[in-house]
Amino acid sequence: MTILKYHQMLINKEISALELTNLYYDHIEKNDEQIGAYITLCKEQAMNMANRAQEKINNQQATYLTGIPMAIKDNICTKDIKTTCGSKILENFIPPYNATVVEKLNSQEAIILGKVNLDEFAMGGSTENSYFHKTTNPYDNTKVPGGSSGGSAACVASDMAVYALGSDTGGSIRQPAAFCGIVGLKPTYGTISRNGLVAFASSLDQIGPLTKTVEDAGLVLNGIAGIDKFDSTSSNSGISDYTVNMKNDVKNKKLALPKNYLASGLAPDVKQSILQAIKVYEKMGVTVEEVDLQFTDYAIAAYYIISSAEASSNLARYDGVKYGYRSENFNNLLELYKNSRSEGFGEEVKRRIMLGTYVLSSGYYDAYYKKALQVRTLIKGEFDKLFETYDGIIGPTAPTTAYGIGEKTDDPLEMYLGDIYTVSVNIAGLPAISIPCGFDSQKLPIGLQLIGKAFDETTLLQLAYAYEQEVAK
Amino acid sequence: MKVTKETVNYVANLSRLTFTDEEAEKMAGQMDHILRYMEQLNKLDTTDVTPMEHVKPISNVFRDDLVVPSYDRSELLKNAPNQENGAFKVPKIVE
Amino acid sequence: MKYEVVMGLEIHIELATNTKIFCTCTTAFGGEVNTHCCPICTGMPGTLPVMNRKVVDFAIKAGLATNCTIANFSKMDRKNYFYPDLPKAYQVSQFDLPICEKGYIDIEVNGQTKRIGITRIHMEEDAGKLIHDEGGTGSLIDYNRCGVPLIEIVSEPDLRSAEEAKIYVEKIRSIMQYIGISDCKMQEGSLRADVNLSVRPMGQVAFGTRTEMKNLNSFKSILRAALHEEKRQIKEIENGNIIVQETRRWDDDLGKSFSMRSKEEAHDYRYFPAPDLVPIKVSDEEIISFKNSLPELPQARINRYINDYKLPEYDAKILTNSKDIADFFEEAIKYDVPPKKVSNYIMGNVRKLMNINNDEVPPFTGEQLAMVIKLVSKGTISSNMASKVIGFMYEDPKNPLLIVKEKNLGAMNDEGALIKIIDEVISQNQQSVDDYQQGKKKAIGFLVGQVMKQTKGKANPQTVNKMLVEKINNLK
Numbered sequence A: 001m002t003i004l005k006y007h008q009m010l011i012n013k014e015i016s017a018l019e020l021t022n023l024y025y026d027h028i029e030k031n032d033e034q035i036g037a038y039i040t041l042c043k044e045q046a047m048n049m050a051n052r053a054q055e056k057i058n059n060q061q062a063t064y065l066t067g068i069p070m071a072i073k074d075n076i077c078t079k080d081i082k083t084t085c086g087s088k089i090l091e092n093f094i095p096p097y098n099a100t101v102v103e104k105l106n107s108q109e110a111i112i113l114g115k116v117n118l119d120e121f122a123m124g125g126s127t128e129n130s131y132f133h134k135t136t137n138p139y140d141n142t143k144v145p146g147g148s149s150g151g152s153a154a155c156v157a158s159d160m161a162v163y164a165l166g167s168d169t170g171g172s173i174r175q176p177a178a179f180c181g182i183v184g185l186k187p188t189y190g191t192i193s194r195n196g197l198v199a200f201a202s203s204l205d206q207i208g209p210l211t212k213t214v215e216d217a218g219l220v221l222n223g224i225a226g227i228d229k230f231d232s233t234s235s236n237s238g239i240s241d242y243t244v245n246m247k248n249d250v251k252n253k254k255l256a257l258p259k260n261y262l263a264s265g266l267a268p269d270v271k272q273s274i275l276q277a278i279k280v281y282e283k284m285g286v287t288v289e290e291v292d293l294q295f296t297d298y299a300i301a302a303y304y305i306i307s308s309a310e311a312s313s314n315l316a317r318y319d320g321v322k323y324g325y326r327s328e329n330f331n332n333l334l335e336l337y338k339n340s341r342s343e344g345f346g347e348e349v350k351r352r353i354m355l356g357t358y359v360l361s362s363g364y365y366d367a368y369y370k371k372a373l374q375v376r377t378l379i380k381g382e383f384d385k386l387f388e389t390y391d392g393i394i395g396p397t398a399p400t401t402a403y404g405i406g407e408k409t410d411d412p413l414e415m416y417l418g419d420i421y422t423v424s425v426n427i428a429g430l431p432a433i434s435i436p437c438g439f440d441s442q443k444l445p446i447g448l449q450l451i452g453k454a455f456d457e458t459t460l461l462q463l464a465y466a467y468e469q470e471v472a473k
Numbered sequence B: 001m002k003v004t005k006e007t008v009n010y011v012a013n014l015s016r017l018t019f020t021d022e023e024a025e026k027m028a029g030q031m032d033h034i035l036r037y038m039e040q041l042n043k044l045d046t047t048d049v050t051p052m053e054h055v056k057p058i059s060n061v062f063r064d065d066l067v068v069p070s071y072d073r074s075e076l077l078k079n080a081p082n083q084e085n086g087a088f089k090v091p092k093i094v095e
Numbered sequence C: 001m002k003y004e005v006v007m008g009l010e011i012h013i014e015l016a017t018n019t020k021i022f023c024t025c026t027t028a029f030g031g032e033v034n035t036h037c038c039p040i041c042t043g044m045p046g047t048l049p050v051m052n053r054k055v056v057d058f059a060i061k062a063g064l065a066t067n068c069t070i071a072n073f074s075k076m077d078r079k080n081y082f083y084p085d086l087p088k089a090y091q092v093s094q095f096d097l098p099i100c101e102k103g104y105i106d107i108e109v110n111g112q113t114k115r116i117g118i119t120r121i122h123m124e125e126d127a128g129k130l131i132h133d134e135g136g137t138g139s140l141i142d143y144n145r146c147g148v149p150l151i152e153i154v155s156e157p158d159l160r161s162a163e164e165a166k167i168y169v170e171k172i173r174s175i176m177q178y179i180g181i182s183d184c185k186m187q188e189g190s191l192r193a194d195v196n197l198s199v200r201p202m203g204q205v206a207f208g209t210r211t212e213m214k215n216l217n218s219f220k221s222i223l224r225a226a227l228h229e230e231k232r233q234i235k236e237i238e239n240g241n242i243i244v245q246e247t248r249r250w251d252d253d254l255g256k257s258f259s260m261r262s263k264e265e266a267h268d269y270r271y272f273p274a275p276d277l278v279p280i281k282v283s284d285e286e287i288i289s290f291k292n293s294l295p296e297l298p299q300a301r302i303n304r305y306i307n308d309y310k311l312p313e314y315d316a317k318i319l320t321n322s323k324d325i326a327d328f329f330e331e332a333i334k335y336d337v338p339p340k341k342v343s344n345y346i347m348g349n350v351r352k353l354m355n356i357n358n359d360e361v362p363p364f365t366g367e368q369l370a371m372v373i374k375l376v377s378k379g380t381i382s383s384n385m386a387s388k389v390i391g392f393m394y395e396d397p398k399n400p401l402l403i404v405k406e407k408n409l410g411a412m413n414d415e416g417a418l419i420k421i422i423d424e425v426i427s428q429n430q431q432s433v434d435d436y437q438q439g440k441k442k443a444i445g446f447l448v449g450q451v452m453k454q455t456k457g458k459a460n461p462q463t464v465n466k467m468l469v470e471k472i473n474n475l476k
Ligand SMILES: [Mg+2]
Pocket: C093, C124, C152
């Protein structure tokens, strides 16, 4: 069930906000033991909110998000509700403030059911790096849900929330959406305030919705986007309704298909589905042309340098002094620091901190960090040029479908290579969406990625919606 | 190997992390592997390419110099692992 | 061998903004521990900085007042290191593109003008405060000061003596006070200096190895620390030792500096551009308008005092050294009193009282000082009494006329009473009268003194002198 449908039911008094909330807690109770999407449930707050939502509905003041039960990735701060980032180091951290997106949801009486699982500090692509537990893929319990917003994707796919918020630094919304067969939108950098999103890589992080339909993604975006005085990098895109063009005809639109997106390394089933999707677009009168996008081959290397560098600095504040885990084993300040951090962080997080510190350290800055920023310029330039001619870029979201739990944990680099189609979007700050486009031979969902022009989510949603509707026929 | 155990220990100290010998050995190998992959960037000629620090070319985002009441101290200290007399507490620092 | 000392200073100045650099908490000094704080300045997860416009304005003004070039494009960077007073474990500062560069100021050393280069001025956030409680089990952290905006003014290694360093800091402080960007209260830590110092044999071009002493927060400690370090380095060299590049801690109580080498780690600050803050652009037009908005700087005031008020250069320099005193002077002369008289009182009585009380400004107004001067010129009080009135006014800044009445300090203008006293003095000091009559004109001074003593200083000495001379001449 979608936001739109529940909204209509709420308005028509076919169901109350409280009933709907209870219904979702029932779903969670039945399914979450298996899936493991949630870290924290906040039933009491949710019930209070449901009552307030009902008042709003009764007073005909409801927005699309009013009274709709949803989930929030556990790296987005919620006042008085634990925000763990999937880490031991923040296991008991209770923020004294709300993220801007949470303030916006509260002001519309959205129902926050709870906080959902992620790879520790959003570092990873499988949600296996959570300190608390692993989340499984609702399509196959032996497979990962993707990550890092694995909890967000799994709870929506298994209907334990109508929609969820995730964060996307290098593909963390789109890839789990693809693995779990739902819609995941990563908006343009700056569209949604990052205030209250626990920073992983500040110049790449962006909050976005994971939903069941394209239209729902637009409705959530409408509810949470906009410039914020607490985030200097947020923007006023001037758009009040992202769904405004959504249902318009896509005839004569032009899509680019980067040749290297279908190169070796792409699973044959995925490739097949993407080619099939291209045919669907062509049938709708969209032109799809092959293009060269040479610099994106370097995106993973640039991405892991930039994101790790920023992460090493962003995660330095977890030192056992102001909040979070403090080791019991220390004789002086230095030991307090080292032991708290070494015991509090997981392996992947430590690896990124080490890499990031290394590339910023004296003697290596120019060779790695500065070089990566220069490549970032090249990548963005190439995208900008492409968007002079095309309305969007089409390709796969991930090279494979969901893989087995524990299958890739040994080789970090191999894990990083799974981000091949997603990271360049963050590097260039562009919007992109993953939408379901079929299943592989194991009945696992495949994701189609569409990349749009900066601050043109409207066209991106239009292109995605057209495909979604066409294949549903 | 580019990244030795000594490098790992140097970087670990900067990061305020500690590794056992065995962990440091493993970390050295992994970092070496990943950094070598990153060196493919050297294939690109980036002379005269401006490093991109911000993806969005905006500048001058300021706020006005107006005081807003600060937070209740107990709110800021409620997560503190150790506190005393309204202050965060750490082991005695000798200068 | 003769040695030359080479010094460069880094001066940290807290800006007089209402709010912190990146959040809306107050910058007010003092306050209960951790009560001027919020999630942003305590480095809570997920918080972001937003730049206070006034910090940029103030930094630009500081640059213009020190003849710097203002950067059209500047950015903030992160300086990464762990310390409990730094909650984010990085300080947001400026690295390669500071807001101001390549300036200078002129200082007066032994009557000669010397130009000191300013390498750069950058903006950054202050850290919190560590409280090392005596005998306690740990150290406590107060983040009230954390995030208070600072500018750091870095000089070229142009200073050649501890005295020069002190004069330089005084001049910088006075300029910053003039342009109103900081109160520069050293006792509250609003101005702190790091001294980089090396010595070299006179005539040698290459610099010696330098040491750094951090956070000196009084003129006295800057002077003492620099002198001590200069002597220490020369002694080390003469003993055949080499100077180690290091940070040294100055202990003002012991009058000694200590090596911090053992505590020091390999510093690798891993500066990189702050991703949460956007670049700062300043157009040439804006720079010009900032320039036009600058108040009169000390040098311009000195010139004005010399030309318009005919003050000696010496007076003009002392008066303008502190903006508060110069403003006080200018308020006083509004009330139609001779500028040189006002200057004399300020540089004499008033300054003495300020030094004793360790004050930056007198507790009374320029108008009150002008009233005292007028009381003297009208003959209401003697000039001797004026300093007493100022003394009382310093303790309790009342209307001076009221003080004169209450304390009965008025001049003795009753001629009859005065003649009686003069007659008495003449009859009791026949020897001096004889001396005077025999041509020892100096003897009159003693007699005047005796009369003044009898009148408790209330008589006008000139009048007494005149009357005494007349009387003695009539005795013949
Ligand atoms: Mg500094």
